[in-house]
Amino acid sequence: MTKLKLTYFDFSGGRAEPARLAMHIGEVPFEDYRFAASDFPEVRKATPLNQVPTLHVNDVQITQSDAIIRYVGRLAGLYPEDDFQALLCDEAMGALEDINIKIGASFGLKGDDLETARDALATGALPQYLRWLQKQLENHGGQFLADNRLTIADLKAFVILHWLSSGKLDHIPSDLIATVAPKLEEYMNRVAKIPAIAQYYANRGPS
Amino acid sequence: MTKLKLTYFDFSGGRAEPARLAMHIGEVPFEDYRFAASDFPEVRKATPLNQVPTLHVNDVQITQSDAIIRYVGRLAGLYPEDDFQALLCDEAMGALEDINIKIGASFGLKGDDLETARDALATGALPQYLRWLQKQLENHGGQFLADNRLTIADLKAFVILHWLSSGKLDHIPSDLIATVAPKLEEYMNRVAKIPAIAQYYANRGPS
Numbered sequence: 001m002t003k004l005k006l007t008y009f010d011f012s013g014g015r016a017e018p019a020r021l022a023m024h025i026g027e028v029p030f031e032d033y034r035f036a037a038s039d040f041p042e043v044r045k046a047t048p049l050n051q052v053p054t055l056h057v058n059d060v061q062i063t064q065s066d067a068i069i070r071y072v073g074r075l076a077g078l079y080p081e082d083d084f085q086a087l088l089c090d091e092a093m094g095a096l097e098d099i100n101i102k103i104g105a106s107f108g109l110k111g112d113d114l115e116t117a118r119d120a121l122a123t124g125a126l127p128q129y130l131r132w133l134q135k136q137l138e139n140h141g142g143q144f145l146a147d148n149r150l151t152i153a154d155l156k157a158f159v160i161l162h163w164l165s166s167g168k169l170d171h172i173p174s175d176l177i178a179t180v181a182p183k184l185e186e187y188m189n190r191v192a193k194i195p196a197i198a199q200y201y202a203n204r205g206p207s
Numbered sequence: 208m209t210k211l212k213l214t215y216f217d218f219s220g221g222r223a224e225p226a227r228l229a230m231h232i233g234e235v236p237f238e239d240y241r242f243a244a245s246d247f248p249e250v251r252k253a254t255p256l257n258q259v260p261t262l263h264v265n266d267v268q269i270t271q272s273d274a275i276i277r278y279v280g281r282l283a284g285l286y287p288e289d290d291f292q293a294l295l296c297d298e299a300m301g302a303l304e305d306i307n308i309k310i311g312a313s314f315g316l317k318g319d320d321l322e323t324a325r326d327a328l329a330t331g332a333l334p335q336y337l338r339w340l341q342k343q344l345e346n347h348g349g350q351f352l353a354d355n356r357l358t359i360a361d362l363k364a365f366v367i368l369h370w371l372s373s374g375k376l377d378h379i380p381s382d383l384i385a386t387v388a389p390k391l392e393e394y395m396n397r398v399a400k401i402p403a404i405a406q407y408y409a410n411r412g413p414s
Contacts, residue, residue, distance in 0.1 A: 048339055049302060049305075049335065049336065049339055050335075057291060057294070062294060062295075062298050063298060063301075063302065064297065064298045064300075064301030064302055065301075066297070066301055067294055067297035067298040067300070067301050068294075070293075070294070070297055071290060071291075071293070071294040071297070074290050074293070075290065083278060083281050083282065084264060084278075086277075086278070086281070087264070087269060087274055087275075087277070087278040088269075090271065090273070090274035090277055090278070091269055091270060091271045091274040093271075093274070094270075094271030094272075094273055094274050095256060095270065095271055098256075101308065128256065128257075129256065132255055132256055
């Protein structure tokens with residue numbers, strides 16, 4: 001049997017969380033190795049490209065979060081079999097990763113520079129992406145981003161939307177999603193109530 | 208039959224080129240719609256996220272280049288069927304996209320700022336990624352990045368390695384790959400000689 005070990009920061013978010021959720025939902029056994037932020041300088045030295053998450057598949061250490069999410073998504077039965085539905089799933093994953101990258105670029109900024117960069121995101125790229133995601137939902141049945149069922153695209157969307165509305169990102173209004181893409185807000189709340197997801201967070205405690 | 212139309216700049220490179228190559232190699236019929244750079248402001252207005260490439264699949268316009276490459280790669284028979292080999296293929300695609308993003312971030316800079324940013328890439332991130340790609344090759348048989356055969360990961364690698372060594376990127380030495388990852392240079396030259404690829408560029412003329 002394939003032995004899986006996921007290595008990431010010890011918090012309920014970020015680039016590994018969709019993989020954790022997928023394996024939990026699909027009952028794919030894995031070691032959920034979590035390290036403290038203070039240990040990151042040490043941990044990253046042992047990774048292929050100085051980045052986390054990584055996934056050990058038996059003895060092979062894999063990098064690149066979306067590759068990892070797609071792989072465990074297949075194992076968990078949460079990736080479309082149909083080519084066109086897989087395309088829609090991958091398209092949403094790619095757009096969501098754009099959001100990660102755009103917000104990531106503002107980390108490390110301080111004071112006025114941070115405020116300027118985040119304001120630009122909150123009034124420019126983020127509304128654009130959020131409205132696009134809402135339109136994808138509407139165009140594909142209103143419930144899920146692809147395949148008319150829960151896929152890894154929804155898990156990645158859920159994690160990122162939750163982050164955007166957490167109030168933890170300075171200068172990103174926590175009601176941004178509700179304001180610019182209200183159906184996306186409803187969608188996020190619906191995904192949160194999917195039994196396997198609700199149970200996962202009930203057991204872990206608040207993120 | 209599914210009607211495909213790829214929309215991108217009129218040059219032999221960038222984020223659409225691996226999709227063009229995949230469809231050419233796999234003999235997947237498509238409309239190769241190319242526009243002049245001066246038309247980009249107009250073209251982008253009609254795209255989902257103001258970005259190219261897009262792929263029309265019948266009447267649905269799809270964004271996100273790696274999603275597009277993976278989809279046409281499946282149609283062309285250039286994407287692994289095996290889950291683990293698909294993971295290796297996706298992992299390489301993700302790392303290659305990191306290179307696109309890192310170089311992309313230096314576009315728009317000028318003078319000393321450009322030189323500083325590009326020097327940092329040429330001595331830091333690029334050698335790191337190039338050595339990693341070389342190691343992936345070596346670990347997986349030496350010929351291809353995944354599945355012991357040509358996949359979309361090789362097509363994306365080929366396009367990006369060709370760009371890096373073209374001399375068209377100011378302050379990126381055209382012998383960087385040969386210097387830091389010589390087996391990657393050999394690999395790039397080998398991929399260029401694959402008959403369907405050599406024939407494609409012979410017919411198109413120099414890029």
